[in-house]
Amino acid sequence: MTKNIRLIVSYQGTDFLGWQKTPLGKTVEGSLETALNQILNEKVKLQAAGRTDAGVHAEGQSVNFFTTKKNLSLPKLQLGLNALLPPSIAVLHIEEKPLSFHPTLDSEGKEYRYLICNGPYQLPKHRFFSWHVPKDLNENLIREAATELIGTRDFSAFCNELPVNQKNPICTLHAIEIRKIEPDRWQFSIIGDRFLYKMVRNLTGTLVYVGTGKIKPSQIKEILSNKKRALAGVTAPAHGLHLFRVFYKKTENGTLFVN
Numbered sequence: 001m002t003k004n005i006r007l008i009v010s011y012q013g014t015d016f017l018g019w020q021k022t023p024l025g026k027t028v029e030g031s032l033e034t035a036l037n038q039i040l041n042e043k044v045k046l047q048a049a050g051r052t053d054a055g056v057h058a059e060g061q062s063v064n065f066f067t068t069k070k071n072l073s074l075p076k077l078q079l080g081l082n083a084l085l086p087p088s089i090a091v092l093h094i095e096e097k098p099l100s101f102h103p104t105l106d107s108e109g110k111e112y113r114y115l116i117c118n119g120p121y122q123l124p125k126h127r128f129f130s131w132h133v134p135k136d137l138n139e140n141l142i143r144e145a146a147t148e149l150i151g152t153r154d155f156s157a158f159c160n161e162l163p164v165n166q167k168n169p170i171c172t173l174h175a176i177e178i179r180k181i182e183p184d185r186w187q188f189s190i191i192g193d194r195f196l197y198k199m200v201r202n203l204t205g206t207l208v209y210v211g212t213g214k215i216k217p218s219q220i221k222e223i224l225s226n227k228k229r230a231l232a233g234v235t236a237p238a239h240g241l242h243l244f245r246v247f248y249k250k251t252e253n254g255t256l257f258v259n
Helices: 028-040 074-084 139-149 199-211 217-226
Strands: 003-011 057-067 089-097 107-117 151-154 170-182 185-192 241-249 256-258
Touching: 003 028, 003 074, 028 057, 028 074, 028 089, 074 089, 107 199, 139 170, 139 199, 139 217, 170 199, 185 199, 199 217, 199 241
Parallel strands: 057 241
Antiparallel strands: 003 057, 003 089, 107 185, 107 241, 151 170, 170 185, 241 256
């Protein structure tokens, strides 16, 4: 009997060439697939809610696979995976889902978090997890610009390229939260229904440009309407980005739940 198994996976993306398998080197998908094949003694194919780029981290990546393994103990499978996987990957949760469940198609949205250090130096322990921008950032200007990005918009100006299978540039941003987590450290939380290629990093780079005075908040509407990538800010580096959680809809009452 076929089972649809869903995992919630956390990983440090530093040592990986992103989520998706590639012959060029080590990936999160490849590492997780190898461990599953070894334990289940059958080949599985993974699907993930988001194909994170090289260097990007995740705290709540949603992944599924199908298996015909009999007498499968999910707690034992979780223990086995965490024993076999490299220390930069951890399976936080495991459960059986209906055969119709798909981690990407059923997703109602995602929350990404981007970390920034704007002090004169960055502690070495943060160097793989946050972008060092040693400049003053004007929080009020950043918040003003962020409000112009909320809503359903054509985000072509914040996409490096539209893949062949992703020609729709319309996305809905539900919230952008700007928070200082330490005197010289910032967290940008961005929640939306879907995201274009490198969109979160381009939004972050643009907000940083606003905070340093390179772009005015009043220019955000013009950037959106002109749809030109060159008008927006720099693409923030991958290592500051974290896929924090994935949202799904509960069937019984239609409300969103996390992961």
